[in-house]
Amino acid sequence: xxxxxxxxxxxxxxxxxxxxxxxxxxxxxxxxxxxxxxxxxxxxxxxxxxxxxxxxxxxxxxxxxxxxxxxxxxxxxxxxxxxxxxxxxxxxxxxxxxxxxxxxxxxxxxxxxxxxxxxxxxxxxxxxxxxxxxxxxxxxxxxxxxxxxxxxxxxxxxxxxxxxxxxxxxxxxxxxxxxxxxxxxxx
Numbered sequence: 001x002x003x004x005x006x007x008x009x010x011x012x013x014x015x016x017x018x019x020x021x022x023x024x025x026x027x028x029x030x031x032x033x034x035x036x037x038x039x040x041x042x043x044x045x046x047x048x049x050x051x052x053x054x055x056x057x058x059x060x061x062x063x064x065x066x067x068x069x070x071x072x073x074x075x076x077x078x079x080x081x082x083x084x085x086x087x088x089x090x091x092x093x094x095x096x097x098x099x100x101x102x103x104x105x106x107x108x109x110x111x112x113x114x115x116x117x118x119x120x121x122x123x124x125x126x127x128x129x130x131x132x133x134x135x136x137x138x139x140x141x142x143x144x145x146x147x148x149x150x151x152x153x154x155x156x157x158x159x160x161x162x163x164x165x166x167x168x169x170x171x172x173x174x175x176x177x178x179x180x181x182x183x184x185x186x187x
Contacts, residue, residue: 029130029144032157036061036148037128041096041118044104049094049116051152058091059148060170063131063141064163067099067107067117071143075163080113082167089174090150096120096131097141147173 030037036059040050051059062079064072079086079093086093093115099107104117118125126132126141133142143163147156147170156173158166 027127027130027132029157029159030128030146030154032154034154035152036146036154037125038152039125039128041120041125042101043116043118044101044108046101049118051148054092055152056090056150058086058089058150058174060086060091060093060145061096061129061148062093062143062145062161062166063096063126063129064143065133065135065140066097067103068110071163072097073111075143075161075166076107076111076113076117078163078165078167079115080111082171083115085171086174089171089176091174092116094118096125096129098123098126098139145170 036051038051040048043049051061060079062075064075066072076095079095083093095115095117097104097117098120100121101119104119107113108117120126120141123132123139129144129146131142131144133140142159143161145158145161145166146154149155156170158169161169
């Protein structure tokens with residue numbers, strides 16, 4: 001009886017690895033120095049947020065796998081904790097996952113998050129940013145972050161980030177003062 005169950009589990013795991021590998025081959029991260037791909041997505045309050053509407057601000061665009069999971073909660077709490085420091089540097093934080101608006105609304109309410117979480121259920125923006133992945137046969141966003149300057153250019157990117165220290169890494173990269181457009185690549 002155990003052999004068939006183990007065989008099925010092994011087959012499911014192998015299929016999941018193939019899905020993740022296929023996603024990775026089909027997409028590439030936008031490069032530092034390039035204009036950030038524009039988008040418009042609904043946030044937890046139902047309002048559409050577009051990247052182009054945020055010109056003049058630094059944008060921290062972070063992709064995360066799932067609402068209400070341990071790593072994603074830690075990462076969101078740290079961004080929330082540091083929100084006033086981001087605002088002092090003229091920066092806006094946008095979190096993106098493939099979860100629904102309702103899921104984002106519940107996550108923000110439960111965790112007292114006040115920045116925008118954007119819903120990309122169609123996976124278009126996640127794919128534009130080379131961040132579409134999968135785990136155990138479920139499509140998710142990979143944990144990647146892009147720092148976009150006030151002119152709309154990607155100036156830094158982080159892949160496979162550590163959620164516990166990521167906000168501090170991004171803050172250290174943002175220049176002091178309002179509207180400055182220089183930052184180093186953290187690629």
